[in-house]
Amino acid sequence: MNLIRSVICAILLLSNQQSWSQGINVGTVQVEKVLPSQQHLDWADAEIGVLIHFDLVNFVPDYEWRDWDSHPPASVFTPTRLDTDQWLQTAQELGAEYAILVAKHCSGFSLWPTEAHGYSVKNSPWREGKGDIVADFIASCKKYGIKPGLYYSTSANGYFSVDNPGLVVSKDSVKQKEYIAVVMQQLKELWGNYGELFEIWFDGGVLPVSEGGPDAAKLLKELQPNAVVFQGPAEANNLIRWVGNEEGRAPYPNWSRTNHGTAADGTIEIEDLKGSYDGQIWCPGEADFPLRKGWQGGWFWKAEGQELLSLAELMESYYTSVGRNSNMLLGVVVDTNGLVPDEDVERIRAFGKEIKRRFDTPIMATRGEGHTLEMKIGNHPTPVNHVIIEEDISRGENIRKYYVEASVNGRWEPLCEGISVGHKRIQQFEEVCTDKIRLQILESDELPQIKKLSVYHVE
Numbered sequence: 001m002n003l004i005r006s007v008i009c010a011i012l013l014l015s016n017q018q019s020w021s022q023g024i025n026v027g028t029v030q031v032e033k034v035l036p037s038q039q040h041l042d043w044a045d046a047e048i049g050v051l052i053h054f055d056l057v058n059f060v061p062d063y064e065w066r067d068w069d070s071h072p073p074a075s076v077f078t079p080t081r082l083d084t085d086q087w088l089q090t091a092q093e094l095g096a097e098y099a100i101l102v103a104k105h106c107s108g109f110s111l112w113p114t115e116a117h118g119y120s121v122k123n124s125p126w127r128e129g130k131g132d133i134v135a136d137f138i139a140s141c142k143k144y145g146i147k148p149g150l151y152y153s154t155s156a157n158g159y160f161s162v163d164n165p166g167l168v169v170s171k172d173s174v175k176q177k178e179y180i181a182v183v184m185q186q187l188k189e190l191w192g193n194y195g196e197l198f199e200i201w202f203d204g205g206v207l208p209v210s211e212g213g214p215d216a217a218k219l220l221k222e223l224q225p226n227a228v229v230f231q232g233p234a235e236a237n238n239l240i241r242w243v244g245n246e247e248g249r250a251p252y253p254n255w256s257r258t259n260h261g262t263a264a265d266g267t268i269e270i271e272d273l274k275g276s277y278d279g280q281i282w283c284p285g286e287a288d289f290p291l292r293k294g295w296q297g298g299w300f301w302k303a304e305g306q307e308l309l310s311l312a313e314l315m316e317s318y319y320t321s322v323g324r325n326s327n328m329l330l331g332v333v334v335d336t337n338g339l340v341p342d343e344d345v346e347r348i349r350a351f352g353k354e355i356k357r358r359f360d361t362p363i364m365a366t367r368g369e370g371h372t373l374e375m376k377i378g379n380h381p382t383p384v385n386h387v388i389i390e391e392d393i394s395r396g397e398n399i400r401k402y403y404v405e406a407s408v409n410g411r412w413e414p415l416c417e418g419i420s421v422g423h424k425r426i427q428q429f430e431e432v433c434t435d436k437i438r439l440q441i442l443e444s445d446e447l448p449q450i451k452k453l454s455v456y457h458v459e
Helices: 038-046 084-094 133-144 173-192 216-223 311-321 341-359
Strands: 006-007 018-028 029-036 047-051 100-104 148-152 199-202 228-230 241-242 262-265 283-291 292-296 304-308 327-333 364-369 372-377 382-391 399-408 410-420 425-434 438-443 448-454
Touching: 029 038, 038 216, 038 228, 038 292, 047 084, 084 100, 084 133, 084 327, 084 341, 100 133, 100 199, 100 304, 133 148, 148 173, 148 228, 304 341, 311 327, 311 341, 341 382, 364 372, 372 448, 382 399, 382 438, 399 425, 438 448
Parallel strands: 047 100, 047 327, 100 148, 148 199, 199 228, 228 241, 241 283, 283 327
Antiparallel strands: 006 262, 018 029, 292 304, 364 448, 372 438, 382 425, 382 448, 399 410, 399 438
């Protein structure tokens, strides 16, 4: 994952299909309102995904893809029990609504029998060269009701001696054109042969055509116009962005809109990727982080030298991703057997159960519009310590400042406050006993639309 992170959310024309604007009247002032696409709405509703890594480095742990011309042969790829059903069943137990398979990482080894070159599963002993992990993954996604996505890095490829941001290290123009031809062929295969994809992941962005990169945006619109695109070319539809770290920690406030692009090495945290409340494009953040810590950043499996995040650490990332208007993307490893390790499965299962235990059943919930929304909890004071606010983002991201208060012994007392809400905002506070909760919206672009206001007591 240590690639140059380019959150390619440059300013787009208002005609771009990934977000659209309509004129609205606020008082006597005409303003442009930026709204999400239907694909953005579906993606936000999904909330939780997994990112599955499996590559030659699992079998040759000392392999470094930047040691040009030293890549291991395809024959080292020998999983003995590979089972994509087990991967997706694990994702289902987390509560993931979508899953992204790393079809080709930095080594250049391809997990499908590509026609672009010979460095793929078709020249490995696995299933006598007749297997296709991408096809198996897609089939398992359908079986478990999980939306499929694919990761393909155009910016790094050890097999072709290509380094960030997608250039052959020799700077040979002929070899660069040959590499781009391979990229375009492989993208056509991945996007054209496996059905509709929910999300497409470009780790490190995509080098512009004008600088020698592939015309990925044109191909996306032709083959996968409905996919949500992480760090894709600025001309693509339905863009989403990186949150600036690999810890599942979105900044706060965290707006779904933005104005500009950023670039940085993936090992360097960026503190200011919070978007902009008046941004010109809808490009929400996705918070990715691995379940493991240690070797290879935790993204790939190794028998020793790694540890799992604790349940407390995982829940903290849930609060700072889903709870801060971002989707949570958990990195899941596959071992040399071709399976998610048992200890990882158990931790993921416990994580999914804990999310459900805390938030599946609210004490009370309501919805409405306006600057004040009051909710009666019951006839007697009830202990509460969490509130979740969900804005109807189909009408835009309108809330700018709010606070929540509780009626305690007949008096309103403050519980929490905030700035951005977006799809979902989760806040925890000291336990109080109350029979009424009130949301007060102090600042907004227009009449606030609350899709859901819910309260919880989490022990």
